[in-house]
Amino acid sequence: MAANLIRAHRDELVRASGGAALDQMVIDIVAALFDQVLSDPKVAPEMARQIARLQMPVLRVALADMGFFHSRKHPVRRFVNRIATLSVAYESLQEGPGRTCLEQVTALVDDIVEGDFDRMGLYEAKLAELERHIESGHARESAEHAAVQALLSGKEADLRVQQRYM
Numbered sequence: 001m002a003a004n005l006i007r008a009h010r011d012e013l014v015r016a017s018g019g020a021a022l023d024q025m026v027i028d029i030v031a032a033l034f035d036q037v038l039s040d041p042k043v044a045p046e047m048a049r050q051i052a053r054l055q056m057p058v059l060r061v062a063l064a065d066m067g068f069f070h071s072r073k074h075p076v077r078r079f080v081n082r083i084a085t086l087s088v089a090y091e092s093l094q095e096g097p098g099r100t101c102l103e104q105v106t107a108l109v110d111d112i113v114e115g116d117f118d119r120m121g122l123y124e125a126k127l128a129e130l131e132r133h134i135e136s137g138h139a140r141e142s143a144e145h146a147a148v149q150a151l152l153s154g155k156e157a158d159l160r161v162q163q164r165y166m
Contacts, residue, residue: 002038002045002052006031006059017063029069030055030062037084046102047087050109054080057117064118075123082130083109097137104133 006013010027017023034055038048061076062068068076083105090098108126115122 002048004031004034004038005052005055006034013059023063026062026069027059030059034058037080040084042088043084044087044090044093046093047083047105050102050105051080051083053109053113057112060118061120061123065120075120075127079123079127079130082127086130086134101133101137104130 006027010031013027014024017027034052037043037051043051058076058080065074068074072078086101086105087093090096090101092098093102108130112122112126117123
């Protein structure tokens, strides 16, 4: 399991935030959210590491924007949830489309961690970019399946013709 930095440095975070009771509660809730995601056995360790890198940016957003808790459609929550669900979508993140997805997620997380992660627009843009990447992957996969289906249909038709003339 990736380390929950919020839980590990809770006291320092509380002091840095001013120590208000509401801030303490926000820190505890965000830590609990990351405990759930990072301890989920369905989330691949590679993806869990990327999610773990988002702990401090997500905490800063949660402390600054109470809308984070009011809506499941909050861009930051949707971004983290989407990364976690992608982990389950691939059999392996070591090769093929899973590796490509992991590389894309890593690049997006890098942009957030190194960028101005207090801006909601950044999360919305990165979520949209992730969704476009997923859609293009599905389109490629569908095209490959269609080509295989066409090939199999052609072979089946040839086999029927051969059987008729025998």
